[in-house]
Amino acid sequence: MEKEPLERKLTAILYADVAGYSRLTGEDEEGTHRTLSAYLDAITTSIERHNGKVLHYAGDAVLAEFASVVHALTCATNIQADLKERNGDLPDDRKLQFRIGVNLGDVIVDLNEIYGDGVNIASRL
Amino acid sequence: MEKEPLERKLTAILYADVAGYSRLTGEDEEGTHRTLSAYLDAITTSIERHNGKVLHYAGDAVLAEFASVVHALTCATNIQADLKERNGDLPDDRKLQFRIGVNLGDVIVDLNEIYGDGVNIASRL
Numbered sequence: 001m002e003k004e005p006l007e008r009k010l011t012a013i014l015y016a017d018v019a020g021y022s023r024l025t026g027e028d029e030e031g032t033h034r035t036l037s038a039y040l041d042a043i044t045t046s047i048e049r050h051n052g053k054v055l056h057y058a059g060d061a062v063l064a065e066f067a068s069v070v071h072a073l074t075c076a077t078n079i080q081a082d083l084k085e086r087n088g089d090l091p092d093d094r095k096l097q098f099r100i101g102v103n104l105g106d107v108i109v110d111l112n113e114i115y116g117d118g119v120n121i122a123s124r125l
Numbered sequence: 126m127e128k129e130p131l132e133r134k135l136t137a138i139l140y141a142d143v144a145g146y147s148r149l150t151g152e153d154e155e156g157t158h159r160t161l162s163a164y165l166d167a168i169t170t171s172i173e174r175h176n177g178k179v180l181h182y183a184g185d186a187v188l189a190e191f192a193s194v195v196h197a198l199t200c201a202t203n204i205q206a207d208l209k210e211r212n213g214d215l216p217d218d219r220k221l222q223f224r225i226g227v228n229l230g231d232v233i234v235d236l237n238e239i240y241g242d243g244v245n246i247a248s249r250l
Binding site for chain 2: 003006021022025026029030033034036037056057058059061063108110113115116117119120123124
């Protein structure tokens with residue numbers, strides 16, 4: 001019997017997480033959390049301003065999607081510029097550097113989440 | 126000026142994700158998603174039956190917490206027994222093997238999520 005096809009769509013995927021998050025947390029758990037929390041707020045604001053949608057947060061990571069690759073890339077560039085400025089106020093060993101991957105993918109849609117190679121690739125860029 | 130202390134609590138953390146998820150997705154995107162979806166449902170049911178609470182899903186991963194380490198460990202054992210049985214019906218290269226880490230941690234609580242070393246360690250066990 002043929003299975004019902006899964007819902008799919010073409011979307012621009014943005015995945016962001018912190019380089020060395022476990023190490024930073026180990027060195028200063030509360031300080032890292034405060035910075036992370038402020039940076040995630042800034043990232044969320046930027047995603048929404050660029051017509052993107054946050055799909056989930058997971059610890060130091062954010063997964064978002066955009067209807068346009070141009071919007072996703074502009075958003076990623078703006079986030080990096082904003083966080084660079086914010087990191088300027090922190091000592092070197094307390095800076096949080098976000099890695100951001102953007103990928104265009106034909107993804108599986110399930111319960112307001114997206115799955116598939118397109119997502120996995122964005123999270124590894 | 127002293128900062129407001131962050132909310133903290135002692136909790137039993139359970140983190141589960143799929144070994145080789147990206148490879149499995151690359152080989153059979155929709156088949157892997159169907160199996161993942163069924164297994165995540167089973168894991169969620171087991172967590173709730175053991176008085177645990179799912180904090181978030183992220184792709185192939187689940188983060189949950191329990192008020193009791195005994196409940197968390199019993200839940201992990203039951204999940205592994207259940208998934209072993211389900212995997213028995215699948216060819217070897219289509220089985221999804223979940224890795225489950227359980228850790229007791231004094232974690233930071235923020236917006237219904239938990240953060241800190243205790244969480245990072247559970248996700249690396």
